[in-house]
Amino acid sequence: MTNSATQSAINTQVEGWNRPREIEPDGDNELLEVAMGPHHPSTHGVFRMDVALDGERIIRLKPVFGYLHRNHEKLGEGQTYLASIPYTDRLDYICSLTNNWAYALAVEKLGGIEVPERAEYLRVIVGELTRVQNHALSVGFLIQDMGASGTPLMYAFREREKILDLFEQLTGSRMMCNYMRFGGCRVDASAEWLDGVRKVVAGLPAFADEYEALLCTNEILMARTQGVGILPPELAVNAGATGPLLRASGVNYDLRKVDHYSIYDRFDFKVPLGDHGDVYDRFMIRLLELRQSIWILEQALKDIPGGPIMDPKAKIRGFRPKPGEAYGRIEAPKGELGFYLISDGGPNPYRYRVRPPSLINLTVLEDMCLGQNVADVVLILGSVDIVLGEVDR
Amino acid sequence: MLGEGILKGLAETAKNFAGSYVSKERLTTVQYPEERIPTSESARVFPFLVYDGPDWEAGLRCVACQICEKECPPKCIYIEKSKDKKPDYVGKLQIYPARFDIDVSVCMSCQICVEVCPFEAIKMDVEFELSTDDRFGGLLRNRQHLAKSNEYYHQIHPTEASEVDARLGEEKAKLEAKAKAAAAAAAAKAAAPAAPAAKPAESTPKPAEGTDKQ
Numbered sequence: 001m002t003n004s005a006t007q008s009a010i011n012t013q014v015e016g017w018n019r020p021r022e023i024e025p026d027g028d029n030e031l032l033e034v035a036m037g038p039h040h041p042s043t044h045g046v047f048r049m050d051v052a053l054d055g056e057r058i059i060r061l062k063p064v065f066g067y068l069h070r071n072h073e074k075l076g077e078g079q080t081y082l083a084s085i086p087y088t089d090r091l092d093y094i095c096s097l098t099n100n101w102a103y104a105l106a107v108e109k110l111g112g113i114e115v116p117e118r119a120e121y122l123r124v125i126v127g128e129l130t131r132v133q134n135h136a137l138s139v140g141f142l143i144q145d146m147g148a149s150g151t152p153l154m155y156a157f158r159e160r161e162k163i164l165d166l167f168e169q170l171t172g173s174r175m176m177c178n179y180m181r182f183g184g185c186r187v188d189a190s191a192e193w194l195d196g197v198r199k200v201v202a203g204l205p206a207f208a209d210e211y212e213a214l215l216c217t218n219e220i221l222m223a224r225t226q227g228v229g230i231l232p233p234e235l236a237v238n239a240g241a242t243g244p245l246l247r248a249s250g251v252n253y254d255l256r257k258v259d260h261y262s263i264y265d266r267f268d269f270k271v272p273l274g275d276h277g278d279v280y281d282r283f284m285i286r287l288l289e290l291r292q293s294i295w296i297l298e299q300a301l302k303d304i305p306g307g308p309i310m311d312p313k314a315k316i317r318g319f320r321p322k323p324g325e326a327y328g329r330i331e332a333p334k335g336e337l338g339f340y341l342i343s344d345g346g347p348n349p350y351r352y353r354v355r356p357p358s359l360i361n362l363t364v365l366e367d368m369c370l371g372q373n374v375a376d377v378v379l380i381l382g383s384v385d386i387v388l389g390e391v392d393r
Numbered sequence: 394m395l396g397e398g399i400l401k402g403l404a405e406t407a408k409n410f411a412g413s414y415v416s417k418e419r420l421t422t423v424q425y426p427e428e429r430i431p432t433s434e435s436a437r438v439f440p441f442l443v444y445d446g447p448d449w450e451a452g453l454r455c456v457a458c459q460i461c462e463k464e465c466p467p468k469c470i471y472i473e474k475s476k477d478k479k480p481d482y483v484g485k486l487q488i489y490p491a492r493f494d495i496d497v498s499v500c501m502s503c504q505i506c507v508e509v510c511p512f513e514a515i516k517m518d519v520e521f522e523l524s525t526d527d528r529f530g531g532l533l534r535n536r537q538h539l540a541k542s543n544e545y546y547h548q549i550h551p552t553e554a555s556e557v558d559a560r561l562g563e564e565k566a567k568l569e570a571k572a573k574a575a576a577a578a579a580a581a582k583a584a585a586p587a588a589p590a591a592k593p594a595e596s597t598p599k600p601a602e603g604t605d606k607q
Contacts, residue, residue, distance in 0.1 A: 083466035086503035151406055158421050165433075172437035172517065178503045186508070187435070214405045217398035317464065317509055 031059060034374075038067050042145050042378040045388030049365075049377065056373045061366045065359075068392035076352035081107055081182065081319045084352070088339075089176040091354065092390040094137060095130040097167070098332040100180035105261065106328030106339035107182040111321040113314050119184035120263045121304040125197060126170070126179065127330075128293040128300070132204065133160040134333035135244075135286040135293075136211075138385040142283060143215065145382040146224055152215060159207045162200045169193055183314025194301065201297045208291055216284070225280035229368040229380035232277060239364045243335025243357050245384055248285045249277035255331035262330075267296045279376075282383040320347055334358055334385055354393055358386040434550055437504050437517035439534075440495060441541045449540040454514035456481060457490040461506035461515055469499035470506065485568075493536035497523050513557045519549050 037048035046067035052060040072091065076084045088103045089096035101123055108115065115123075140156030164174040170193055171177040171186070179186055215221055231241070233249040246253055254271040256264040272288035274281030321343045329338035335357025342351035361384050368380050413419040423430055444452035462470045473492035481487040506515050518541070525531030547554040 079466060080464070082505065083464065086466050086501060086505065089503075155409075161421065168433045169435060172433075172435040172504065173502065176502065178505075210405055214402045218402050219395060219398050222398070317460075 036377070037064075043381065044141065044386055047381075047386070047388055047391070049381070051369075051374070051377065053374060056375075058369045058372055058374065058377060061369045061377065063362055063365055065362075065388070065391050068388045070393070072393040073352050073354060077349055080317075080347050081321075081349065082316055084349075085181070086176065086178045089178055090389055091356065091393065092332065092334065092337075092358065092387045093175055094387055095134045095333050096175055096177045097126045097130045097171075097179055098330060098337060100177065101127055102328055102330045102332065102337045103339045104180040104182050104328075105330060106326050106341050107319075107321070109326035109328050110324060110341050110343055111182060111314075111319065113183045114311050115184055115262075116308045116311060117263075117305050118188075118307045119309045121300055122185050122189055122309065123180065123262060124264070124267075124300045125189075125297060125304070126167070126177075128297045129163050129166065129197070131293045131333045132290055132297075133163045134385075135290045136160055136207075138333075138382075139211070139215075139283060139286050142279075142379065142382040142385075143221070145378045146221065148220075152211070155207075155211060155214070159204070162203070166193070166197055166200060169196065181310065181314070181316055182319070183311035183316075184309045188309045194304065197297070198301055201294060201301065204294045204297075205291070208287065208294070212287060216287070221283075222280065224376075224379060225278065225283060225383075227276070227278055228372060228376050229279045229383060230277050231364055231368050235364060235367055236277070239367075240360045241335070241364055243331070243333070243361065243385075244282055244285045244289060245335065245361050245364075247271065248274035248281040250275050255329060255336055259329065259331075264296075267299050269296050279379050279383040282385075286385075318347065320345060325351075329355070332357055334387070334390070335361055354390075356390040356393065358384075358388075358390045362386060362391060432519040432521075432549075434552065436519045437502055437507075438521045439497065439500060439502060439518050439523060440506055440515050440539070441518045442493065442536060442539045443514055443516055443543055443546050444540050445543050449537070449542070451479070452542075453489060453536070453540060454481070454512050455490050455493065456487040456512055456514070457493075458511070460509050460511065464505055464509045466503060466505060467499050467501055469496045469501075470494070471496075490536060493539060495534050495539060497532040497534060513561060516546055516550070516553075 032053045034051050034053060035048055036051060037043040038046040040048075043049070048064040048067075050060075050062040050064060051058055072087060075087060079087075085100060085103060088099040091099045107113070136156040136159050140153035143152040144150075167177055168174045170189055171179040231245065231249050233251050236246045236249045237251055241249075242253070242255075250273050252271060252273055255261065256269075257271060269292045272285050272292065274285050323343055323345045325340070325342045327338055327340045329336050331337075336355065337357055338355035340351070340353040340355065341349045344350040365381065365384060369377050372380065409419055443454050444450075445454065446452040457472055457474045459472050459474075462468075462472045471492065471494040472490050475489045475491040478486040479489055502517070504517055507517055543554070543558075546557075
């Protein structure tokens with residue numbers, strides 16, 4: 001086939017794709033279209049990437065999702081405000097507590113409910129524990145995608161297990177915690193539980209040290225990740241990317257600092273930023289954020305006050321907020337997680353909308369992958385850190 | 394030096410490998426069916442109905458108010474109210490559930506039924522091996538399967554159960570005091586017109602106490 005014939009063949013195929021083709025094929029070879037997924041082990045769930053390959057290079061990539069769609073938003077509109085909380089656990093099932101938090105924040109804004117101080121501290125503690133286990137896990141899976149099967153992932157799982165045990169002791173469930181309520185938290189933490197958290201948090205810096213010694217200077221890891229999947233800061237901002245993905249590109253945007261929600265103003269912590277925007281930066285940002293979370297946890301555990309954990313005015317059953325709208329957002333481990341609610345005064349929301357960080361971060365996947373090798377696509381997807389429960393909702 | 398990072402990583406894993414022979418903390422896995430970790434006190438898996446006393450059918454705390462059925466997010470609870478009434482734990486006549494079914498395959502262990510129950514009648518179990526080879530009948534638990542004694546509840550959630558018992562005891566004491574006051578008032582009233590009429594009035598609190606004990 002001649003070069004021009006290949007060109008026209010591509011051009012006819014390009015129509016209907018949402019993005020103009022940027023990479024030119026350089027040989028006479030025919031393009032190979034491959035569907036990676038939906039049951040590919042590297043896609044972190046049922047996610048498909050339709051890629052067009054010129055040899056090993058990616059010419060086009062189209063993310064296809066929706067396999068795990070389960071009508072989350074419409075279900076939320078048909079149910080009471082309370083009944084939606086266990087469903088939010090199942091959005092990003094790695095970090096159910098931050099999902100609870102974002103939803104509770106939206107309903108609190110809608111209903112004008114105050115949260116007692118102790119409940120805010122408990123939320124920060126469980127939220128940061130969630131961030132620690134999510135980052136440990138996402139880094140572990142990233143290394144697993146790279147081919148280091150076992151060791152780094154299992155080290156991350158070992159640490160996550162301790163945190164999940166703490167969640168079970170407090171909330172009754174390891175992953176589907178269903179812990180926060182609008183107006184506070186469901187159960188109070190006992191002194192023994194807080195001591196248990198102190199013990200686990202005291203062991204976390206050793207884990208971070210061990211992990212860094214194990215991986216950060218590893219030649220294979222550096223060769224595979226440095227300079228791969230670069231995301232320019234302008235594109236990241238324009239695409240609405242948030243979380244570690246955006247900060248790895250060097251954009252200083254952390255909702256904990258920007259939005260002043262909850263009591264994060266009281267804690268002293270830094271926002272780590274990357275300067276290349278490649279996979280290695282995203283990997284490092286997660287490890288650095290993990291250390292900052294440990295620091296926040298130490299501060300929160302030091303000065304957690306006593307007192308009630310629920311706003312006495314908050315009505316859990318039969319809650320009917322005044323007509324209005326509210327958008328509650330938090331810095332979830334994967335980025336900005338927001339819930340948008342419109343109330344018409346009834347017992348269930350008129351409109352219920354989730355802004356999932358994983359989905360918005362996926363929109364820049366093609367730009368990061370163009371021109372890279374097939375093997376790197378797996379890594380780049382791993383570094384975005386998606387959970388399909390949240391992408392498809 | 395090339396390969397230095399890899400050697401450093403290998404040193405970490407070697408340390409853990411050697412350490413697993415010495416320190417128990419490095420051995421993190423449990424051989425599940427043979428070895429078991431004791432379940433946490435606040436663990437929740439699937440709801441059960443609490444009953445007091447020896448007879449499960451007579452002692453069920455549930456009064457079929459259907460709040461849990463209404464609030465359950467996946468709607469896995471099915472309740473049918475009884476036509477007749479039976480005395481509850483304070484001796485008051487109440488409706489009871491003629492049918493109370495929970496579908497294991499639909500329940501998502503969220504504990505909202507427990508939270509909304511005003512009668513402390515439904516609680517969460519810690520039994521997690523719920524698999525069965527009967528995919529239709531075996532997964533639908535009826536009220537006989539769901540009924541478990543208050544002693545069992547004390548066994549799995551000791552702190553929570555004693556709090557609940559204290560609360561129920563307080564309520565009962567309040568009701569008893571109220572009944573006694575009413576009886577005393579009735580006795581005083583009866584005593585005023587004629588002296589022999591006071592005797593039956595005095596004996597009225599006794600049967601009430603008897604029903605309280607169960």
